[in-house]
Amino acid sequence: MFGTSSTSSKKLVYIVEDDAFFLNLLIEHFKTQPLITVKPFGKGQDFLKNLNEKPDLVILDYILDTHDPGAPNGKEVYFALKDKFPETKVIFLSGQESADVVFELIKLGVRDYVMKDEDFIKELDDLVTDHLKLA
């Protein structure tokens, strides 16, 4: 994993993704964005333990820690985050194609859901730019 840096003028983006391959790609991608500081987390519980500072945006994997039955999933992490920082914007990320998942997220009030396909980082980038008003 690569290092992060922070200055007060930058927007703080947390990424919660248990897949090391995708997490590292996202870190590398956002490294090139001068107005963003990224804090990456590979586990939902690590993210929740370090939730001392209000993030401007959270990119959250829907299915987390699949091989650890006791670990919080994306929805549980979302509720804990909203409980502490209701204003923080969230973009869900997943490979789930099921319409049931999308409807469930809409019912929770989630506006943004990005499917992990070939172009997902471009789509994610557009949403991040929009949410953080970086354009």
Place this chain on the structure above:
Amino acid sequence: MRYTYQNTSMSLKVNLSQISKILRNDKDLLAQALHLLMSNAEEEKANLYKFSSEQNWTLLSLSAHNLKSKMKYIGCMEAASLLSEMENIGRNPNKIWKIEELLHNFEKEYSFIYRELSEVKASYNA
């Protein structure tokens, strides 16, 4: 855009153009990313067999889900489609008899993908 290596334009199963772009064509980072991708994929593939033999359809579905996202991201849609079917069957195991055939087809498809990834990775390490 299809990835080109060793100065030869080939029709490949894998499309690494997105990864190359994100990693700014840095050969060391690309080699690291492919190493991570391949080791994770091998681990999840082993899990598919393990959970199938244990008849643990929930965990088989989750492993298929994890691997599917990676296959989609590198443009391997046929492999992703087989994994998607395994994921759905694992979630709703009324067609469990199809799993063995899907695993066999995925193994065949993945052997080509793995070979291509290995060749590309070797070209980065050269």
